[in-house]
Amino acid sequence: MSPPIDIPQIDVTIPEWLEKYLTEASSTTNEPVDDNTALIARAFIFAYQLYQGQYxxxxxxxxxxxxxxAGILRDLGGSPAMIAAGLLHDVVEDTNVTIEEIEQRFGIEVRQLVEGVTKLSKINFKSKTESQAENIRRMFLSMAQDIRIIVVKLADRLHNMRTLEHLPEDKRKIIALETREIFAPLANRLGIWQIKWELEDCSFKYLEPESYREIQEYVAEKRGAREKRLASVAETLRNRLVxxxxxxxxIIGHPKHLYSIFQKMQRQNKEFHEIYDLDxxxxxxxxxxxxxxxxxIVHDAFRPIPGRFKDYIGLPKPNRYQSLHTGVISPWARPLEVQIRxxxxxxxxxxENAAEWEYLETGSLSSLSKTMPTAIYEKFTWLRQLLEWRNYLNDAQEYFIPVSWNLGNERYLRPQTYLVNIQIEALDRVGVLKDILSRLGEQGIVARHAQVKTTNAQLALIDLGIEIPDTSQLEEIFTQIKKLSDFLIVRRLGLENYNDIVG
Structure with a gap:
């Protein structure tokens, strides 16, 4: 327990959650204060006094x-140290306070988080392309020290995106592009989907303003009628379930975020009214x-749409998402998506699971090992692998798409080995190629070459050459690839006897 704290006169509006911390820490109670409450209260008071007169x-x-x-981090289930770091994340960069003083006042844990965020903020870039690649690289390197640094940085970026309209247009577009290409994919891979969706929508607003306004108006115009229709269907299903x-x-009506609607319209070359899962x-x-x-029960109540059932419970998405998805024809003769979980x-x-951040309190991911629950440990497998790969990467460009490489040319081959060329269209994101190679590796399939190209529609076009001993494997391989959540189209381009190719 900590001694009560003298709270200065606060002349700004603060949120209710923070006011509660300050009240509990106040010296007027003359009662010992919980250490976590005291930490957050002291961090706010320190930042408040440093920033007085700044706008x-x-x-x-x-x-x-x-x-x-700090409020965003609190909503995510962040620890008191993370919340305190949120309050202090800019003070070393913006004031004369040193990182040593942060440690002296708030402890080594808060110091490390603030120092990590400060380092990320000082990154300088030589060119636009390299800047994005180097940004990814530095972020991943900081994750090796403490993943929570990235979470604090994501919260910082989210609030900056919420207030981006106050910057000049040229800066808005630069920041929005960086947010869409770097920060939103990171939020997705860490499983912080609420932040990912909002970052994408905010970026969409500034990068494609006309399309954003158009879709926003479409959604607003139809919202009232759609809510009434969904309420009627929800009541029917609720009664059937009982x-x-x-x-x-x-039973919740789920609004689709604007950028995902835009992506689907672009990807499928459809108009707004043709998108099936707006409801x-x-x-x-x-x-x-x-x-x-x-x-x-849903299929009994409404006619199911063939091919629209997806089982993400039996086969979760790489980011641990689980749910059953099915498409049915609604009473108003329009497709309706139903998600069950x-x-x-x-x-x-x-x-997200707030408890997971507790396992990240120790900092380095490598120190967590198998002591955490299997589901949480496996969630960060992609990150551990990337950190191992970084030892072999010397250039920032190796972190940036388009990516291509040759996986070697072994002369020792099994009889009747075939080379199959496959083309895949997938949603563009960090790790898209790694995920497919991992899935193939689980089946013992050797990839001979791979190349990824991106499009303006945020798609990744993957050209892949795989080695198989038996053509009967192809159907199962295609099935496994299609099960990956972000993969849209898989097509075979060619099949050749590999022995004939290498002589």
Whole structure:
């Protein structure tokens, strides 16, 4: 426990959660204060006093920014040290305070987080292309020390994107592009999907302003009628579930975020009214078994659309997302997507698992090893592999797409070995090629060459050559590739006897 704290006169509006911390830490109570409460209160007071008289471009007091960042981290389930770091993340860069003083006042953990974010903020770039690549590289290197540094940086970027309108247009576009290409994919890979979606929509607003306004108007115009229709369907399904003895915890209408609508329109060359899953319901139940029973009830109530059922419970997405998806024809003769999941799956999908940050408190990912739960440990497998690969990478460009490489030319080959050329279209993101190579590796398939190119529609076009001993494997290989959540189209371009090629 800590002694009570003298709280100065605060002349700015602060959020309720922070006011609660300050009240509990106040010396007027004459009661010992919880150490975590005291840490956050002291961090705010220190930042508040340093930033007095400083304002953002919006004209608002600067202290509002670190408070907002700390609030985002709190909503994510961040620890007191992370919240304190959110309050202090700019002070070393913006004031005369040293990193040593941060440690002296707030401890080594807060010091390391603030120092890591400060280093990221000082990155200088030689060119636009290299800047993006180097940014990714430096971020990943900082993750090796403490993943939470990236979470603090994501919260910082999110609040900056929320207030981006106060910057000149040229700077807005530069920051928005960097956000879409660097920060949103990082949020996705860390499983912080609420931040990922908002970063994408904010970037979309400034990079494609006309398309953004058009889709925003479409969505707003149809919202009232759509909500009424979904409420009617939700009531029908709720009654059916009760009759079947399934406790329905909730049925939620899910608004699709604007950038995902735009991506789908671009990818499928469709108009807004042709997008099938603008209407989406989420059904929350208690158990996995009830999820599958609920699918049968949905299919009995409404005509299912062939090929639209996806089982992400039996085969979760690489980012741990789990849910059952199915498409049905609604009473208004339009496609309707229904997502069915347990409360735990929903909590992870929407808000992430706050408990996971507790396992990151120790800092280095390598120190966590198998001591954490398997599901959490496996979530960061992609990161551990990348950190191992960095030892073999000397140029920042090796972190940036387009990427291509040759995987060697072994002379020792099995009889009747075939080289199959495959072309894949997938959603562009960090790790897209790694995921497919990992899936092939699980089946013992050797990749001979691979090349990734990106398009303006945020697609990754992957040309892949794989070595197989038997052509009967192709169907299973294609099936496994298509199960990857971000992969859209898989097509075979050619099949040759590899022995004939190498002589």
């Amino acid at each position: 953002r471009r919006s004209g608002e007091p600067y202290i509002g920014h670190p408070v907002a960042v 009759e079947a003895g399934i406790k329905c915890l909730d 989406t319901l989420r059904i929350i139940v208690n158990t996995n078994e009830e999820c599958y029973r609920a699918v049968a 347990t409360l735990e799956m929903h909590r992870i999908a929407e808000y």
